[in-house]
Amino acid sequence: MTTNAQIKQDFIQGMSGISQFWGFPKALGAIFGALYLSSAPLSLDELVEGTGLTKGAISTNVRALTRMGLIHPVTKLADRKDYYEAETDFYKSVQVMLQGRQNSEFDRAIHSVRETLEQLEAGAGSFDKKERAFLIERLQALQEFFNAIDSVTRAISKLDRLGIHTVQSVIKILK
Amino acid sequence: MTTNAQIKQDFIQGMSGISQFWGFPKALGAIFGALYLSSAPLSLDELVEGTGLTKGAISTNVRALTRMGLIHPVTKLADRKDYYEAETDFYKSVQVMLQGRQNSEFDRAIHSVRETLEQLEAGAGSFDKKERAFLIERLQALQEFFNAIDSVTRAISKLDRLGIHTVQSVIKILK
DNA sequence: TAATTTGTTTAGTAAATACTAAACGTACTA
DNA sequence: TAGTACGTTTAGTATTTACTAAACAAATTA
Structure with missing residues (x-):
């Protein structure tokens, strides 16, 4: 039986591969994949959870993704955490x-x-x-x-x- | 004073950089550059001379360039050497x-x-x-x-x- | 058959890159 | 002011990649 987490993980893995095929870090694709499958913006720690990467890797690749316009920072009032959501266009x-x-x-x-x-x-x-x-x-x-x-x-x-x-x-x- | 060799070498160096910017080996760009500046097809040994790379590197990258259609093998009758010329289109x-x-x-x-x-x-x-x-x-x-x-x-x-x-x-x- | 001339393959190395782990900085909270 | 909760930066490591040097293969010539 395939669990929800496994299905998502497979997709994230796939995006990871696509990313490195196009010459980007694998982590970059993985992070985007995780955000793309989430209806709500995710924090760095949630991305750590979802991808298995460390906070450092998330931090640098999230910056790269933002520069590329593939994700966007989202701020929640009265919450110090940074959240990110995937660009769908x-x-x-x-x-x-x-x-x-x-x-x-x-x-x-x-x-x-x-x-x-x-x-x-x-x-x-x-x-x-x-x-x-x-x-x-x-x-x-x-x-x-x-x-x-x-x-x-x-x-x-x-x-x-x-x-x-x-x-x-x-x-x-x-x- | 700039010699002929220096001018060509600068260009070859430039192509080398462009090559690696586009995610290809530097040697690949250098070899293409050398061929592109030559009106006659060049042999492997002439490419060794022109680029400073070893025969092994030339051999593998020449194959890659051929696959990409960026250069073409040329055979000369009664000559065992392989010659290559740059595609201009x-x-x-x-x-x-x-x-x-x-x-x-x-x-x-x-x-x-x-x-x-x-x-x-x-x-x-x-x-x-x-x-x-x-x-x-x-x-x-x-x-x-x-x-x-x-x-x-x-x-x-x-x-x-x-x-x-x-x-x-x-x-x-x-x- | 031996020797030479060519191109290819392989083993090893050097350099670049992406990641982890942990230190650090900063700003909010008690 | 001390403590906590974050994100960033850094130092180190592992992996990949492209190259060199040299062994090898194949094919011609002596």
């Missing part, structure tokens, strides 16, 4: 994550390519004419690709409302 | 990667959710009516989200030709 979280990832790191990639490109165009090095032209062409192509990705993520993150309807209309275009 | 690589990632692991995520959902719908556990309805609703929402992602990636990977024009028309929709 995943598309909203996608936007938050794209915005975050955007600024920090992807720009560095583009920047790195542009730097090399500018050097070449300024005549750095002693490449013969033909090779310089070849290198410039390749780097420009790469830069354009990065810019395209950048445009898409920017467009998505700036939408007023991303949802199933937007996704469906995109799919329609792709056919 | 990045959109094509995106398709290859989506196809690969598709089958293996994402399905497991969807499967895990469906499993829990089916259990609940079959009456497993001893949840009261209200909670069971709540859980089923949440899991259905999650499943729909996963399905939407799945649809998008499937649609992209099945396009005859993905390119800058497709990307642009998608962006237009998003505005």
